[in-house]
Amino acid sequence: MPTPEESLAEAKRLSGLPPVVAVCGSTRFLAEMHEADLRETAAGRIVVKPACDPKTPHALWGDPDEAEALKIRLGELHRAKIRLADEVLVVGDHVGDSTRAEITYARSLGRPVRFTHPEADPDAPPGPATPR
Template identity: 45%
Template sequence: MTVADRPEIVCICGSTRFADEMREVNRVLTFAGIIVLAPGVFGHATGEPITDEQKAALDALHLRKIDLADRVLVVNPGGYIGESTAREIAYAQAAGKPVSFTAPG
């Protein structure tokens, strides 16, 4: 199967404090027939404690999701870009992935 034979794959990036916004973007893209890769843990939004080791593993996993994606969509209400998201944007750009934003930055 070639890229032309499958739906577009988009990786959602952004602060996990924007869990509701990410879920809505995921829903809209999914209804548009797009395969969505997104964070699976929303520690900032839920208050779930995450160890430094878990954070490092989740960050590395998200970079692999970017590797799989055709493009990256940054969910950034109010133009907010945190440190982890900035790192993901730089990673995506270095890999030649198009990056777009839900809000002007």
């Protein structure tokens, strides 16, 4: 019996869908995420990415209690986007705790992870030491 992930992959293959890319990264890189969305779309990929910037004032997260509940729901939704995706693209030159958790989750699912800034990969081997 195939797993749900295997069934989804087969359904996407049979329907002829183009590859799906989940964009991840800190919301401080929303402009870069938009640029990545444009480039990935132009390359023929379907893009899913964060749609909210909780640091920008908005009525949806104006109430602190609602904001915390929304943050949890958005995290669950983003993990669903990662499950839906064929690969993940991490945007930005900094990886914080939330993005690190998304990378770990994606890799646990066997999703390839690309970086706009490969040096930001928390699992990359350290580069050569810089001479002083």
